[in-house]
Amino acid sequence: MFLLANLGIASVITVTIAASDDAHGVFQFTNKSLSVIGTEPEQGRNTVILQVMRSFGALSNVTLFWEVEPAAKQDLLHTIGNVTFSVGQNVSDIILQVSQDKIPELDQIFKVTLSKVSHGRIGERSVASLTILASDDPYGLFVFSESRRPIFVPEANINVTLTIQRLKGLLGSVRVTYQTLKEMDIAPFHTPGVGRASEGSDFMAIRSSVTFQANQSEANVTLQVFDDDIPERGESIFLELVNVFLIEGAQDRPSKNLNYVFLNVLSE
Ligand SMILES: *[C@@H]1O[C@H](CO)[C@@H](O)[C@H](O)[C@H]1NC(C)=O
Ligand SMILES: *[C@@H]1O[C@H](CO)[C@@H](O)[C@H](O)[C@H]1NC(C)=O
Ligand SMILES: *[C@@H]1O[C@H](CO)[C@@H](O)[C@H](O)[C@H]1NC(C)=O
Ligand SMILES: *[C@@H]1O[C@H](CO)[C@@H](O)[C@H](O)[C@H]1NC(C)=O
Ligand SMILES: *[C@@H]1O[C@H](CO)[C@@H](O)[C@H](O)[C@H]1NC(C)=O
Ligand SMILES: *[C@@H]1O[C@H](CO)[C@@H](O)[C@H](O)[C@H]1NC(C)=O
Ligand SMILES: *[C@@H]1O[C@H](CO)[C@@H](O)[C@H](O)[C@H]1NC(C)=O
Numbered sequence: 082m083f084l085l086a087n088l089g090i091a092s093v094i095t096v097t098i099a100a101s102d103d104a105h106g107v108f109q110f111t112n113k114s115l116s117v118i119g120t121e122p123e124q125g126r127n128t129v130i131l132q133v134m135r136s137f138g139a140l141s142n143v144t145l146f147w148e149v150e151p152a153a154k155q156d157l158l159h160t161i162g163n164v165t166f167s168v169g170q171n172v173s174d175i176i177l178q179v180s181q182d183k184i185p186e187l188d189q190i191f192k193v194t195l196s197k198v199s200h201g202r203i204g205e206r207s208v209a210s211l212t213i214l215a216s217d218d219p220y221g222l223f224v225f226s227e228s229r230r231p232i233f234v235p236e237a238n239i240n241v242t243l244t245i246q247r248l249k250g251l252l253g254s255v256r257v258t259y260q261t262l263k264e265m266d267i268a269p270f271h272t273p274g275v276g277r278a279s280e281g282s283d284f285m286a287i288r289s290s291v292t293f294q295a296n297q298s299e300a301n302v303t304l305q306v307f308d309d310d311i312p313e314r315g316e317s318i319f320l321e322l323v324n325v326f327l328i329e330g331a332q333d334r335p336s337k338n339l340n341y342v343f344l345n346v347l348s349e
Pocket of ligand 5: 238239240305
C-alpha cells in the first residue's frame with residue numbers, strides 16, 4: 082500500500098505497510114460461548130457447540146486448533162481438534178461430544194483453549210469453560226429394597242424393619258425423609274382385594290428421616306404394626322420416601338428420587 086503526501090516543494094515520501102496479521106483475522110470465542118454447559122447423555126452422545134468468531138480481515142483459509150484439558154478425556158470423545166474458516170467466513174463451530182459413562186460424578190469444569198491458528202492471530206477471549214453437569218446420581222438413588230414386592234406381615238404387635246438402599250453414588254452425607262401414607266391418602270398403586278390399614282389403630286403413623294454418611298449404602302427404618310383385635314380382611318400400609326436432602330457435599334444439586342414400599346398386613 083502506498084501513501085503519497087505532498088509536503089510542498091517536490092517532497093514525496095513513500096510508506097509501505099506490510100499486510101498485518103489482522104488481515105487474516107483475529108479469532109476468539111463469542112461471548113455466549115465463553116461458558117457453556119453440557120450434560121452426560123442417557124445413552125450415546127450429547128454435543129456442545131462453542132462458537133468462534135473471526136473479526137477484522139477474512140482474507141485467507143484458516144485452520145484453528147483447539148484443545149480441552151487432558152482431565153476431560155473420560156468425558157469427551159475428543160479433547161483436541163481443529164475447525165476451518167474459508168475466505169470470508171467469520172464464524173465457525175467447535176463441536177464437543179460428551180460421552181456417556183456409568184461413573185457417578187459431580188459437576189466438572191474443563192477449560193477449552195484456542196491453541197493456534199494457521200494464519201492471523203488468537204484474540205483475548207481464547208479460553209472458554211465447559212461445565213459437564215453431575216451425572217449418574219453422585220449422591221445416590223434411594224429406594225426401599227423391598228419396593229418391588231409387597232411384604233407380608235401378620236397382624237400382631239410387631240416392629241417391621243425396612244431397608245432403604247442407596248444405589249449408584251455414595252458421595253456426601255444425605256438425609257432421606259420417609260413417611261407412612263394416611264388411610265385417606267391416595268395409594269400410589271392398587272392392591273386388589275386388600276383394604277387400607279388405619280393409622281393409629283393398625284400402625285403407628287410416622288414421618289421421620291434417616292441420615293446416610295458418605296459411603297453408607299443402606300439404612301434401616303422401623304414401622305410399628307399393631308394388633309387391634311378386630312377381625313378384618315387384609316390391609317395395606319404404604320410408606321414413601323418424601324425427599325432427599327444433601328447435608329454435606331461438594332455442590333448443591335442433589336438428585337431426588339421418590340419411591341414407595343407397601344406392606345400387606347394379614348389378619349390372623
Ligand atoms: C463481549 O464481551 C466484551 C467484554 O465483556 C465486550 O467488550 C464486548 O462488547 C462483547 N461483545 C459482544 C458481541 O457482545
Ligand atoms: C481456500 O480454499 C479453497 C477451497 O479449498 C480454495 O479454492 C481457495 O483457493 C483457497 N483460498 C486461498 C486464498 O488460499
Ligand atoms: C483437523 O481435524 C480433522 C478431523 O476433524 C483431521 O482429520 C485433520 O487431520 C486435522 N488437521 C490437522 C492439521 O491436525
Ligand atoms: C459475520 O458476517 C455476517 C455477514 O457478513 C454478519 O451478518 C455477522 O454479523 C458476522 N458475524 C460476526 C460474528 O462477525
Ligand atoms: C417396637 O419399637 C418401639 C419403639 O422403639 C418399642 O416401644 C416397642 O416395644 C417395640 N415393639 C415390639 C413388639 O418390639
Ligand atoms: C469413601 O470410600 C472411598 C473409597 O473406598 C474413600 O476413598 C473415601 O475416603 C471414603 N470416604 C469417607 C468419607 O469415608
Ligand atoms: C438392616 O437390617 C438387615 C436385616 O433386617 C440387616 O442384615 C442389616 O445389617 C441392617 N442394616 C443396617 C445398616 O443396620
